[in-house]
Amino acid sequence: MILDRRFSVAPMMEYTDRHERYFLRLISRRALLYTEMITADAVIHGDRQRLLAFSPAEHPIALQLGGSDPDRMARAAAIGQDYGYDEININVGCPSDRVQSGRFGACLMAEPDLVAACVTAMGSATNVPITVKSRIGIDDHDSYEFLHHFIETVAAAGCRSFIIHARKAILSGLSPKQNREVPPLHYDRAYRVKADFPELEIIVNGGIDSLEQCQLHLQHVDGVMLGRAVYQAPYLLAEVDRTLFADTAAPPSREDLIRAIQPYIAEQMDRGVRLNAITRHMLGLYYGQPGARAWRRHISERSYRPEADGALLETAMAQMPGQLELQH
Template identity: 55%
Template sequence: MNRPIQTTLAIAPMMDWTDRHCRFFHRQLTRRALLYTEMVVADAVIHGARERLLGFDDAEHPVALQLGGSDPRKLAEAAAIGEAFGYDEINLNVGCPSDRVQSGTFGACLMKTPVLVAQCVAAMKAAVNIPVTAKCRIGVDDQDPEPALDTLADGVLAAGADALWVHARKAWLEGLSPKENRDIPPLDYPRVYRLKARKPNEFIGINGGIQSLEEASAHLAYVDGAMLGRAAYHTPGILTGVDAAFYGEPSVAFDYAALIEAMSGYAARHIEKGGRLGHVTRHMVGLFHGLPGARRYRQILSTDANKPGAGPEVLKAAFAAIDFAAEVEAA
């Protein structure tokens, strides 16, 4: 295995959310958490605009590329391209329930073809020298999660996968929308714990419904890694505690002024290349959740940042709305 068994905190791959701007932002909040891209389809990597699809800032390391596909040859080629771009890990999506993914016969529907998933992982492993991992559900539709997850995990790990991340819910490909699939199927954390108990020498990580660093830490009594999804996106301020809580680094007061300076400089560079401020700031709206002035901060980013010609000064104006002194007095 390329990845040692260790306590790991990761930010989940999230379609339309964890783009390069989101990842750069999250990296300012935690130096150590493993970041994941949105899922990128293997065909797009091979035939599409690679810099647009795969480009990222060096500051994002460690960062993993998540691929979607079901053709071992294409996935191997796309994995090699990702490695050449500098990614630290390649991850195979075996869990996304969206209609677009189903029509391409990959994502969660691959849970029904575990032999093919193992073949995909083996091909990717043979093509790269960096870790290859997979992310799956505990089952799909009417599958019994006990044998379904074991069969998938046994095949993937035997094929050489360096880690398996498990979203602890079923995916219902019939009858539920992608959004409903994130909430309606019940969470079954013990099922993932049982998988880890069967695979004590393999890296098993858990994902799904984890709302806080405290919850993530509690899971680590049973598995090797915890993956935050929507909680990291909607309340990114929680990420400032990751390095101290999970990687033994000193607990110090976070420098939000330095963060805003870093993001302002990043936004300016993006705008110079033809981008818009809103591309960056849309990921930052929840940063000051619960602090005095957060509502005004959100208003500025949601309106002024999306106006034509908006520049980094808008981000700085939004930051000025936060009343840190009031927060200190309340404490």
């Protein structure tokens, strides 16, 4: 499969699980979706079915791995490929303490040779693209030359696609959340990487929250990756296929989506999945629309009830302002 990375949804722990991805895929057929970060050790030793299984409908889908031991990263990548992932991505951007003590995540920006060794080993163990998601720097290593050297070294090992979260990470003193907000965004750094390495695919990430902004970035780089904006307002994806991929099909309405996800909810609940595990990702569906709060409240208050099932979404929809008008 040839992956088109013009638009992707960022890996987000606790958010981009299989249910979120299934829901997003109903909205956009073209967006590339990423898993949450999973450590190589968890893939090798953990409950693989729980960690890695996904619905075929989720393609195109990339598995993000955390780790820095080339051997183990290669084993985990091969397992990911066997599960059907279309791309394996290495996390070189997460600043959390837990991740640093495992010597992976953003601190790896200081060890480009090690990241390169991972890319080489993972590339030999698989046929899917191996990509890297990084920051623009860490702590005092925040010059363009530092980033340039990192990209050059890792690209020489065979990585052709880089996702650059356009702010540096501060490895001590800031929480992961602060590290997504406090260090300023420098999109120009990602643009400059593209200008210096035109043969590489460069995707910019961080603070992008509209398709208009995506189009501006796409004048400088090959792709955009959005995280929080999509989670908060998933219907943002509805225009992605038409606007960024020139698809002609009309996007589904919110109401179409609520109907389309019903068979999935029924199937997952039959397997013992709690309704809330799916509907929690749908709370932002009406973000910015009249009745958005009532929608959220209706679902969050009732989705835990033992008798609740997919019909809950239909009743929540029926009391939306537009729907009430239709009925009266």
